[in-house]
Every structure is written in C-alpha cells, then in structure tokens.
Amino acid sequence: MPAQVPVVDYLVLEPEPRLKAVACSGCGADFLTRRNACASCGGADFADKSLATEGSVVAFTIVHRAAPGVAVPFVSAIVRLDDGPIVPGNLIGVDPTPEDVALGMGVRLTTFVAGTDDNGVEAVAYAFAPRG
Amino acid sequence: MASDHVWIVGASMTRFARHDSLDALDLAAEAALAALADAGTAMSDMDILAAGSLFHAGAGLGQQLQKQIGQTGIPVYNVANACATGATALRTVHMSILAGESGLGLAVGVEKTSGMGLLGAAARPVGAKKEFVPAGRDGHVMPTEGILGSQTMPSVFAQAGMAYLHANPQASVEHFYKISEKNHAHSELNPLAQYRKRFSLEEIKAAPMISYPNTSLMCSANTDGAAAVVLCSSARLATLPLAVQKRAVKIAASVLTSDPYVPGGQVLPDVSTCTRNAAAAAYERAGIGPEDLDLVELHDCFATAELLHYDNLMLCEPGGAADFLDSGAPWRDGRLPVNVSGGLQSKGHPIGATGIANVYEVATHLRGEAGDRQIDGARVGLTHVIGLGSSAAVHILQK
Ligand SMILES: [Zn+2]
Numbered sequence: 001m002p003a004q005v006p007v008v009d010y011l012v013l014e015p016e017p018r019l020k021a022v023a024c025s026g027c028g029a030d031f032l033t034r035r036n037a038c039a040s041c042g043g044a045d046f047a048d049k050s051l052a053t054e055g056s057v058v059a060f061t062i063v064h065r066a067a068p069g070v071a072v073p074f075v076s077a078i079v080r081l082d083d084g085p086i087v088p089g090n091l092i093g094v095d096p097t098p099e100d101v102a103l104g105m106g107v108r109l110t111t112f113v114a115g116t117d118d119n120g121v122e123a124v125a126y127a128f129a130p131r132g
Numbered sequence: 133m134a135s136d137h138v139w140i141v142g143a144s145m146t147r148f149a150r151h152d153s154l155d156a157l158d159l160a161a162e163a164a165l166a167a168l169a170d171a172g173t174a175m176s177d178m179d180i181l182a183a184g185s186l187f188h189a190g191a192g193l194g195q196q197l198q199k200q201i202g203q204t205g206i207p208v209y210n211v212a213n214a215c216a217t218g219a220t221a222l223r224t225v226h227m228s229i230l231a232g233e234s235g236l237g238l239a240v241g242v243e244k245t246s247g248m249g250l251l252g253a254a255a256r257p258v259g260a261k262k263e264f265v266p267a268g269r270d271g272h273v274m275p276t277e278g279i280l281g282s283q284t285m286p287s288v289f290a291q292a293g294m295a296y297l298h299a300n301p302q303a304s305v306e307h308f309y310k311i312s313e314k315n316h317a318h319s320e321l322n323p324l325a326q327y328r329k330r331f332s333l334e335e336i337k338a339a340p341m342i343s344y345p346n347t348s349l350m351c352s353a354n355t356d357g358a359a360a361v362v363l364c365s366s367a368r369l370a371t372l373p374l375a376v377q378k379r380a381v382k383i384a385a386s387v388l389t390s391d392p393y394v395p396g397g398q399v400l401p402d403v404s405t406c407t408r409n410a411a412a413a414a415y416e417r418a419g420i421g422p423e424d425l426d427l428v429e430l431h432d433c434f435a436t437a438e439l440l441h442y443d444n445l446m447l448c449e450p451g452g453a454a455d456f457l458d459s460g461a462p463w464r465d466g467r468l469p470v471n472v473s474g475g476l477q478s479k480g481h482p483i484g485a486t487g488i489a490n491v492y493e494v495a496t497h498l499r500g501e502a503g504d505r506q507i508d509g510a511r512v513g514l515t516h517v518i519g520l521g522s523s524a525a526v527h528i529l530q531k
Pocket of ligand 1: 024025026027028029038039040041042043
C-alpha cells in the first residue's frame with residue numbers, strides 16, 4: 001500500500017478516519033486550523049478534540065463554475081457534526097442536482113484519494129456521503 | 133472643534149461599465165472632480181483625502197490621484213477593506229471631521245474588475261515537481277478548492293443564502309430568483325448602471341449556473357467605475373454658499389463593524405451578525421428606525437445575499453424576509469424600495485467604489501435629483517455593504 005498523508009492536518013487517518021478540532025480549554029470554542037489564541041475568549045490553552053463522524057447539511061451549493069483544473073459540477077456543503085462543530089466538505093454519493101441534495105440531510109464522513117505526488121505518496125481527503 | 137454632524141455636500145459616480153480606454157486613475161479623477169464641482173469646492177479646500185481600492189490601495193492610489201488633480205500636501209489614507217473598501221474610505225473622512233481635525237474632506241473609491249472572472253478562485257499551479265508538503269494554517273498538501281468544498285465568492289454567498297433557507301423554511305430558492313428579477317428591472321431606469329436590462333424569472337433561472345442557486349444573472353457584475361463624496365463639518369457648512377447648504381445631506385449615522393465570534397463562523401463566513409450589529413448601532417445613533425426609511429441600497433453581491441439582509445437590517449419581522457419580498461415591499465413602487473439603482477447585480481460592483489456609489493444613490497434621491505428613478509419624497513435612506521471576511525458598513529442619510 002502506498003504511503004498516505006491527509007490532505008489537511010485536521011483530518012486524522014488512523015486508526016479510523018476522523019476530523020479533529022483544537023478546542024479552547026477556557027470556553028470550549030473549537031477551531032479546525034492552528035491557533036495563536038482563542039477568537040472567542042482570548043485564552044491560549046488548547047487541546048485536540050476528536051469530532052463526530054456523522055452530521056447534517058446546514059448549507060450547500062452546487063458548483064458549476066470553478067478555476068481551471070477544478071472538476072465541476074460538485075456539491076460543496078457545510079455540515080454540522082452531531083457533536084456541534086461546523087465543517088466544510090464536498091458531498092459525494094449524490095447526483096450534483098438540487099433534486100438529490102437537501103438541507104438537513106444526514107451525512108457521514110468518508111475518505112477518498114485526492115491525488116498522488118511524484119514520490120508516489122497519496123493525499124487522502126475527506127468528504128460526506130448520505131448517512132447509511 | 134469637534135463637529136456635531138457630518139454632511140455630504142458633493143457626490144458623484146462614473147457610469148459603471150467596461151471602460152477599456154480608462155485606467156483606475158482616470159475613473160477616480162473623474163469621480164473626484166465631479167464631486168468637488170458638485171460641492172462648489174476645489175482640491176485646495178480639502179483637509180483630508182481617503183482613497184479606497186481593493187486592488188490599487190497598496191500602490192498609493194491616493195497620492196497618484198493627487199498628482200493628477202491637486203498635490204496640496206493634505207493627509208492621504210489609502211484604504212482596502214474587501215467589498216467594504218469604499219464605505220471605509222468614506223468613514224475615514226467622516227471620523228476625521230467628527231474629531232475636529234478636518235472641515236472638508238474627499239473620499240473616493242475605484243476599481244476595474246471587468247474581465248477578472250470568478251473572484252476567489254485560485255488557479256492550480258502547474259509544472260513544478262509535485263511533492264506533498266503541508267502548507268498554510270490548515271496544513272494542506274494540495275489546493276483544497278473543489279476537494280473540501282468551495283471558497284469562490286458565488287459559492288460562499290450561495291451557502292450563506294441556503295443556510296438562511298435552512299433556518300427559515302418558509303423561504304425558498306424561488307425568492308432568490310425574484311430578487312434578481314426586481315433588481316434587473318430597477319436598473320432599466322438608471323443611466324449609470326452597467327446592464328439596464330429586465331429579465332424574466334424564467335430567463336434568470338435558465339441563465340448559466342455558477343454556484344446553485346446563483347446563476348450568472350444572480351451574481352454581481354464585474355465592472356469598472358468610481359464614486360466620490362465631499363464631506364463637510366457643520367461649522368464649515370455654514371460658510372458655504374446657500375445653494376450648497378440647501379443640497380446638503382446629513383449623515384445621521386456611520387457605523388463599521390467586523391464579524392464577532394460565532395461557532396462555525398470561521399468555516400461559513402458570517403455576514404449576518406456584523407450587519408445586524410451595524411444596523412442596530414446605526415438606528416440607535418440616528419434615532420431613526422427601519423420604519424422611517426424611504427429607500428435602502430444594500431449589498432446584493434449575489435441574489436442569495438439580499439434576502440438575508442432584509443432580515444439583518446430589520447426591514448422585516450425576524451425571519452420574515454420572504455414575506456417582505458412577496459408583499460412587493462422592496463420594489464420601487466413598494467413600501468420600502470430596495471436597490472432602486474439596480475443593485476450590484478445590474479448596476480455593477482467595482483469593489484472599491486461600491487460603498488460610495490450606494491451613498492451617491494441614496495443622497496441623489498434625498499436631494500430629489502434622481503430623474504426617472506426618483507423615489508418621490510424620499511427623506512431618509514440607508515446604505516449597507518459587506519466586506520467578506522467580514523466587515524459591515526451602514527450609513528443612514530437624512531435630508
Ligand atoms: Zn476560548
């Protein structure tokens with residue numbers, strides 16, 4: 001099996017794919033990207049927090065026009081995970097049509113290989129698919 | 133001496149259009165000189181200049197402009213604040229006058245965005261050896277546009293609109309189409325608008341899809357243009373000719389906010405809370421409520437944005453944006469006309485000019501000088517812009 005890296009560092013691949021947040025020890029606010037301090041309370045103590053792998057779609061768009069090299073159409077979604085945090089991601093396993101995507105629909109985290117570099121390393125990305 | 137109020141004594145905008153033969157300086161100079169003439173003033177009367185342009189502020193647009201229209205040695209502020217750039221330039225002059233540092237000042241905004249295509253869409257690098265190395269604050273090893281959702285402007289604002297529908301199920305995508313129908317229809321009467329063409333709901337729905345539900349006719353139009361205002365203290369106004377005093381428009385409130393922390397706001401940009409906070413502060417400062425407004429120019433960068441700002445600016449009951457639109461209220465013959473200029477979708481959105489052009493629009497109606505598109509008897513109006521990232525600026529103008 002080729003070496004794999006996550007496409008972003010808030011995706012953890014082992015043992016099972018999950019997203020992680022950095023959560024403020026002071027107020028509980030969670031963020032996906034590295035922090036200098038907390039945007040909510042100003043605190044500087046954070047701990048990693050493993051996030052739920054299921055959630056629901058709170059917003060989406062179906063992208064038909066993108067930069068050169070970006071395959072269209074695709075569904076871009078904003079998902080509220082069952083434990084609260086809001087994360088972005090593509091919605092896969094649906095037709096990219098308004099009839100096949102619904103606000104509030106239940107989704108689960110899944111992963112796919114988004115690319116391979118010249119060293120043969122695979123970048124693994126996450127996406128959301130309709131909940132089972 | 134600190135001024136009690138700040139007044140608009142000169143206002144202008146260029147036609148918004150593709151101006152291939154004019155550069156940003158030409159457009160800024162045209163708007164600035166027209167605003168100065170409108171106020172019966174000259175560059176030599178100005179105590180401060182603020183020049184707004186997202187793409188030209190870093191190059192010293194203000195000083196370049198002075199070298200074309202008057203190097204008088206006054207302080208210059210080059211301003212960039214996303215789509216709130218023009219409003220922030222205006223507010224820079226406003227603050228200086230309120231503080232008593234300046235008596236008269238000029239704010240100019242300009243942009244050339246014709247042909248820029250999709251804003252926010254970074255091109256993929258090609259050629260170099262591909263090796264996955266984490267970069268940026270999210271440690272991405274490759275560009276994530278199209279892999280982890282979309283960050284283009286049409287996508288971000290489509291998602292903002294869809295989030296509104298999710299929270300307010302009585303609203304539907306049909307309302308977004310209706311907003312574009314209204315704004316394109318309004319633009320027919322505006323000689324300064326880029327498109328001036330009415331479209332049916334069917335034509336709007338059938339236009340090329342950009343980011344569902346935003347079709348090309350529901351996106352702000354890339355264009356070239358500039359706008360300018362001359363602002364004045366109360367004391368200085370008393371020294372100006374009576375004809376200038378008679379046409380002066382009072383800035384009853386000038387408010388700029390940024391997006392406060394909300395959960396998830398760093399994932400789906402929050403353009404609502406900053407707008408709501410700016411509106412609430414502006415109404416309080418002006419002693420004017422939404423029920424007192426005669427017209428509103430708000431930031432319809434996409435059709436999906438206008439609907440939520442009816443709610444954010446408290447033009448309707450909480451959650452009542454769809455009813456407000458269905459009632460016909462925001463049409464030019466309705467209870468509270470919104471975007472009678474044609475809005476950003478049809479008038480055009482030259483980013484740095486936008487937040488001054490909407491002040492020009494409202495001030496022109498309050499002066500009774502809006503010609504065919506005049507809202508009769510308009511005495512109080514509100515302008516609003518959003519800079520994604522985010523900022524909100526709200527101005528309440530009163531005659
Ligand atoms: Zn905190």
